[in-house]
Amino acid sequence: MRTLILSSLLVLGTPAAVSAAEAGGKVDLLTPNGGLMFWTLLIFIVLLIVLSRYAFKPLIAAVEAREASLEAAITQAQQDRDAAAKLMAEQQQQLEAARAEAQRFIAEGRATAEKLKASMLEETRAQQQELLERAKRDLEGEKVRAIADLRREAVDLALAGAGKLIARNLDDAANRKLVEDFLATVPAAGKR
Secondary structure, three states: OHHHHHHHHHHHOOHHHHHHHHHOOOOOOOOOOHHHHHHHHHHHHHHHHHHHHHHHHHHHHHHHHHHHHHHHHHHHHHHHHHHHHHHHHHHHHHHHHHHHHHHHHHHHHHHHHHHHHHHHHHHHHHHHHHHHHHHHHHHHHHHHHHHHHHHHHHHHHHHHHHHHHHOOOOOHHHHHHHHHHHHHHOOOHHHO
């Protein structure tokens, strides 16, 4: 322990403390020593000048530069946030416009589909009516032909029956003319 105290006193450089430590006496480290105070104060002032010239200015400049860059970053972030908000508002407006346009297209499509449906129904009704009229005409024509065929068959049957009764006293063409004249005077069954 003694060697530790001696080495620390040597470092401090006080001759009185070193001599007191060698003599084996009690060393008081709290007593002021003028020489030690002078050299401590001188080293402190030199160190302060050196640091102020070579260390403090660059440190202060670095801190100020860092502060300026942080302020610029904050300003840029604020501008970016404002621009993002503006872009978001524009996107929202465009989205609303697109929705409105889509709704308009849907409404137009529905209206067009309804018109097309109505026109197709009308066209189908017209075709159905035309088919009914054509079927009625065809039926009427078939009816007239069937009646004419029936008359011809009736004439043929009547001639065949009359031919057996009369036994060939008249020729076929004359008999046919006679029966057709008679049937022409008889009213048709559909006209009654």
